[in-house]
Amino acid sequence: MEIGVLDRDGRPVSDVVIVATPRHGADAASPTEPKPHAVMDQLDRQFVPRILVIHTGTPVDFPNSDNVAHQVYSFSPAKRFQLSLYRGHVYPPLIFDQAGLVVLGCNIHDNMLGYIYVTPSPYFGKTGASGTLRLDGLPGGNYEVSAWNPRFNEAKDEITQEVQVGVYAQPPVMLRLTKSLSPELRPTPTKANRNAY
Numbered sequence: 001m002e003i004g005v006l007d008r009d010g011r012p013v014s015d016v017v018i019v020a021t022p023r024h025g026a027d028a029a030s031p032t033e034p035k036p037h038a039v040m041d042q043l044d045r046q047f048v049p050r051i052l053v054i055h056t057g058t059p060v061d062f063p064n065s066d067n068v069a070h071q072v073y074s075f076s077p078a079k080r081f082q083l084s085l086y087r088g089h090v091y092p093p094l095i096f097d098q099a100g101l102v103v104l105g106c107n108i109h110d111n112m113l114g115y116i117y118v119t120p121s122p123y124f125g126k127t128g129a130s131g132t133l134r135l136d137g138l139p140g141g142n143y144e145v146s147a148w149n150p151r152f153n154e155a156k157d158e159i160t161q162e163v164q165v166g167v168y169a170q171p172p173v174m175l176r177l178t179k180s181l182s183p184e185l186r187p188t189p190t191k192a193n194r195n196a197y
């Protein structure tokens, strides 16, 4: 299925988290199967990527590719942690076993801001530069397709669409924002989009 995100003025929006949640109950695809690691790097005093979307239970590596030390932490309920101050070596991975939004900061660099979006659905991705994402391999059935980005001001139900996946090809799913984007990433998600997962 192809999903596109447009802002209020009809322009494509990149780097948007898209999740397709099966309505027929999470076919919680083999929860015991070991998951490949995801990576949240630290490069040029920024988190790379800024926004990482993962399936619940995924281990995340936090390498530091800078020459300066970083100290990564989160106060988010879905994963409270603080890594020790380090550089160079790869810190042992953390497992994100609770769905939710995890906002990352660095104790040394206040302007470092990153997000790990942990979803119980195995069907997810982010829109590319063209504001679109292709999600393949979804079993037939009904899905709730939702979008999230820290610059959104929509509540989850304002940017969610019911989609039926069947045997026939389907037109792209277009999600359109109704509110303006906030100009910058924010350390605290707005009340509207905080429960967006």
Ligand SMILES: [Cu+2]
Residues within 6 Å of the ligand: 045, 069, 070, 071, 106, 107, 108, 109, 112
């Ligand atoms: Cu830092």
